[in-house]
Amino acid sequence: MPDNQINYSSYSTIPAYELMPSKSEIEKINRGKVFIPCEAGRGCSFNCAFCCSSSIWNRRVVFFNTDIILKQLDEIRARYGEITIYFTCDNLIYNHDLIDFLCKALKGRELKWQCRGRLDIDCDYEKLYNSGCEMIMVGIESAQSKTWKKIQKGRFPEDIIAKISDITNIGLGVTATYIVGFPFETRFDVSNTLLHAIRVSSNPNSDVSVHALTPLPKTAIYDSYQDIHFNNGTDLVRGLEFSDGLLPIDVSLIKSDANLFLGFYSFNCGIDNIISIAETATALCKTSIFTNALLEYCKFTIDVVFNLSEDSYEQEKLERKIITLIDTCDFLKNEEKIVLRELFEIESCLRGLKQLDFEKFGMPQQFHLARDAGFLVILCSYNFSKIFNSRLFSFSMNMYAGANSYAIIFNPSNKKYVLLKTGTSIENIVYSTYLLRK
Ligand code: SF4
Incomplete structure (x- = not known):
């Protein structure tokens, strides 16, 4: 190893956790959830054509020694208590010995943890779950096997959806990430990927994010396709603006040297608003x-995603377009429209996409107890329990009880919720809030 490189196997310095925000500050930013990064290794042995890891690490993977990992865990435990550890290593689950070691170490420390992985390797997911693993992040990127070949991702696992559902059935969460905007994919390919993403998102314990591809220097894709355009909304530069947007002087600098500022560019892929x-x-x-209700119950095609996208994404605009879409749907009954609108609003609140405006509801007195204890209380007109349990929308007039007949009490920190009739007793609410805390 050259003298100027760190030998991570004998490295003994841990991150300065004392410089990180306090637990309460992180809770505020993350709406109740605290993730603290822990380094277990660096580098990646794969060679994905859109990722610059291989040119940084020469496909080498180095793991930290177990003492330094334990030192980090103990420091995190002492400073933050019972929170979730996020292992930043790209190849953690390949190292079976290290995984064995960590599963034992984490079980004893009562820490929840999350990591990254790939679905094309063997892994004892049950062991991960039993040691406190909450979630594993996997890059699915595209639903096309021909794209997997082009991006050097390996062989496309045709059973991907079944694999994810096996993992989530254990109780382990899966965060699946997808990429759209590959310069060689068609609109049909993008539609396929979006459909795949939406299908995966219907699994319990799953979270899905779709990203627009940003060209990166020294990647095989950028070496082959240099047809790019300025785009300051890419994932890599979001949050860099210090005012409402980039200053003109910044834009002209970025445009003067695309290679230096690739984070502000997108590939020309034949679809204008790919980021949105x-x-x-x-x-x-x-x-x-x-x-899934829009696609299965209302029979919209995947084009609905393209139609709901504007030049730039804004949650409020999306909500307005969705409400118009439902209201103008001529084959839905009025009650079905109300229930679909409520379902959209409730899911948006439960997933932290929007804040609920409590003031617009005249909430029954006994529910103030739950709200004052920090839970979210959402009034609705439908008994959503069946829908939330099966994660499938099916409308039944028998489950429709009229405005504000039910209330969902939701604990944002562990994402548990209960559905109660609004006429319920105060004892029921006290008992429910006790269950929600467990
Ligand atoms: S995308 Fe992930 S698996 Fe592929 S090279 Fe980069 S870090 Fe490795």
């Missing part, structure tokens, strides 16, 4: 019961 499509698809995957 990716963001709209991500939002729709978060409200997966509702979105």
Whole structure:
């Protein structure tokens, strides 16, 4: 190893956790959830054509020694208590010995944890789950096997959806990420990927995000396709603006050297608003019961995602377009429209996409108890329990009870909820809030 490189196997310095925000600050930013990063290794042995990891690490993977990982875990535990660890290593689940070690170490420390992985390797997911693993993040990228070949991702696992559902049935969460905007994919390919993403999002314990591809230097895709355009809304630069947008002087600098500022560019892929499509698809995957209802129950085609996307994504605009879409749907009965609108609103609130405006409801007195204890209370007109349990929308007039007949009490920190009749007793509410805390 050259002298100027760090030997991570004997490395002994841990991140300065004391410089990180406090637990309460993180809770505020993340709406109740605290993730703290822990380094277990760096580098990746794969060679995906859109990723610059291989040119940074030469496909080498280095793992930190177990002492330094334990030191981080203990420091995190002492500073933050019982929170969720996020292992930043790209190849953690390939190292079976390290996974064995961590599963034992984490079980004893009562820490929840999350990591990254790929679905094309063997892994004892049950062991992961039993040691406190909450979620594994996997890159599915595209639903096309021909795209997997082109992006050097390996062999497309045809049983991907079954595999994800096997994992989520154990109780382990899966965060699946997708990419649209490959310069060689057609609108049909993009539609297929979006449909795949929406299907995966209907699994319980799953979370899906769709990203628009950003060209990166020294990647095989950028070496082959240099047809790009300026786009300051890419995932890699979001949040960099210090005012409402980039200053003209910044834009002219970025445009003067595309290679240096590739993070502000997108590939020309024949679809104009690809970033907004990716963001709209991500939002729709978060409200997966509702979105699958649009496709299955209301028989919309996947074109609905393209039609709901504007030049730039805004959750409020999306909500307005969705409400218009439902209201102008001439084959839905009035009650069905109300229930679909409520379903969209409830899922958006439960998934943290929007804040509920409590003031617009005249909430029954006994529910103030739950609200004052920090739970979210959402009034609705339908008994959604069946829909939330099966994650499938099916309308029944018998389950429709009229405005504000039911209330959902939701605990944002562990995402548990209960559905109660609004005429319920205060004892029921006290008992429900006790269950929601467990
Ligand atoms: S995308 Fe992930 S698996 Fe592929 S090379 Fe990059 S880090 Fe490795």
